[in-house]
Amino acid sequence: MKNKFLISLTEKYESPLYVYDAEKIISQYQRLTNAFSGVKKLKINYAMKALSNISILKILKSLNAGLDTVSVQEVQLGLKAGFKPQDIIFTPNGVSLEEIEQAMGLGVQINIDNLSILEQFGQKYPKVPVCIRMNPHIMAGGNSKISVGHIDSKFGISIHQTPHIHRVVKNTGMLITGIHMHTGSDIYDIDAFLRATDILFDAGRDFDNLEYIDFGSGFKVPYKEGDNQTDIEELGSKLSKKFNEYCTSTKRDLTLMFEPGKFLVSEAGKFLTSVNVVKQTTSTVFASVDSGLNHLIRPMFYDAYHHIVNLSNPNGKKRFYTVVGYICETDTFGSNRKISEIKEGDILCFNNAGAYAFSMASNYNSRYRPAEVLIYKGKDYLIRERETFEDILNKQIAVNITL
Numbered sequence: 001m002k003n004k005f006l007i008s009l010t011e012k013y014e015s016p017l018y019v020y021d022a023e024k025i026i027s028q029y030q031r032l033t034n035a036f037s038g039v040k041k042l043k044i045n046y047a048m049k050a051l052s053n054i055s056i057l058k059i060l061k062s063l064n065a066g067l068d069t070v071s072v073q074e075v076q077l078g079l080k081a082g083f084k085p086q087d088i089i090f091t092p093n094g095v096s097l098e099e100i101e102q103a104m105g106l107g108v109q110i111n112i113d114n115l116s117i118l119e120q121f122g123q124k125y126p127k128v129p130v131c132i133r134m135n136p137h138i139m140a141g142g143n144s145k146i147s148v149g150h151i152d153s154k155f156g157i158s159i160h161q162t163p164h165i166h167r168v169v170k171n172t173g174m175l176i177t178g179i180h181m182h183t184g185s186d187i188y189d190i191d192a193f194l195r196a197t198d199i200l201f202d203a204g205r206d207f208d209n210l211e212y213i214d215f216g217s218g219f220k221v222p223y224k225e226g227d228n229q230t231d232i233e234e235l236g237s238k239l240s241k242k243f244n245e246y247c248t249s250t251k252r253d254l255t256l257m258f259e260p261g262k263f264l265v266s267e268a269g270k271f272l273t274s275v276n277v278v279k280q281t282t283s284t285v286f287a288s289v290d291s292g293l294n295h296l297i298r299p300m301f302y303d304a305y306h307h308i309v310n311l312s313n314p315n316g317k318k319r320f321y322t323v324v325g326y327i328c329e330t331d332t333f334g335s336n337r338k339i340s341e342i343k344e345g346d347i348l349c350f351n352n353a354g355a356y357a358f359s360m361a362s363n364y365n366s367r368y369r370p371a372e373v374l375i376y377k378g379k380d381y382l383i384r385e386r387e388t389f390e391d392i393l394n395k396q397i398a399v400n401i402t403l
């Protein structure tokens with residue numbers, strides 16, 4: 001997307017603004033399916049918590065993706081977007097049996113990640129097919145907050161508790177049709193993936209009704225020029241071969257599943273903001289934009305890097321800036337960044353703003369959440385309106401207590 005076009009969008013829809021490139025989502029999806037074209041049955045379930053706008057979900061649906069959901073509300077949104085229940089998998093963590101029952105009632109595939117619920121669910125609904133989230137204890141992931149497969153992680157049932165799983169399955173007579181792992185986000189070490197798959201393959205041998213193996217996600221995407229990323233093609237060729245051999249040796253016709261979020265949508269998103277103030281202190285030049293951790297929390301929450309470009313002056317002299325938000329709290333988007341000279345009113349663009357960006361936005365400081373725009377074949381479509389004061393008041397009840 002060209003600078004001039006992006007700037008024109010901030011004139012049309014105002015700033016701050018999220019912009020998504022549909023073609024990038026499509027090409028990422030095709031890249032992944034091409035990498036695994038050697039596997040007979042492949043299913044990609046989009047992890048919708050990354051970006052859950054219903055128009056984005058519809059694109060993924062048109063591509064034949066399924067959905068990975070983590071709350072019953074996500075299940076409802078997915079159904080609303082037109083996904084069939086059988087194309088939705090519910091992979092929650094630490095939710096109540098009641099919520100799992102609600103999802104079951106909506107007809108979606110249930111994935112259970114602890115022994116307590118597995119036993120309760122199995123006793124009540126032995127006929128309902130269930131997937132088990134296992135924890136292979138492979139240390140992987142970009143940082144400790146997003147590594148979810150290690151020994152002390154709250155996710156999944158430990159691989160060391162496999163005998164206990166089998167006791168529950170035998171006692172209840174429940175039907176286990178899938179096994180699953182998800183070891184974290186930002187993994188670029190393919191060997192970590194393959195080590196974990198060996199563990200899952202071993203575990204799978206003892207489930208007689210297995211129909212699919214879900215290898216989760218965590219593919220690393222580049223955040224800046226020359227940044228490393230998961231080599232999807234190499235993973236595809238190595239894992240496909242292993243998977244096919246496994247199917248042959250176990251005489252099964254299994255489906256290979258993945259559930260990427262970030263890989264599909266991260267690079268498709270750009271977040272456009274306008275510079276309110278340029279402030280020189282004794283040591284630093286700050287550029288303050290009309291946004292903050294209320295709209296894009298990843299830099300502050302995960303120390304995530306988002307590349308920042310000055311769209312209004314792309315060829316200007318490079319200078320060093322610390323880009324901050326307008327929230328009354330430290331909300332630094334990037335420290336000491338080399339950016340083309342910034343003037344007040346310039347439009348700054350944050351890259352990789354598709355995944356965990358809008359979906360983690362809040363109304364902190366009673367600010368509005370931004371609008372979202374989708375671009376397809378050079379045309380722009382508003383897919384979410386900017387909030388208004390009504391939205392801030394919505395659901396609030398003004399009680400006058402007599403003091």
Ligand SMILES: *Cc1c(COP(=O)(O)O)cnc(C)c1O
Nearest residue numbers: 047182185217218259260261262
């Ligand atoms: C968040 C999540 C994903 C997606 O992870 P990405 O790093 O965005 O690809 C996949 N599976 C589960 C169970 C998740 O919770």
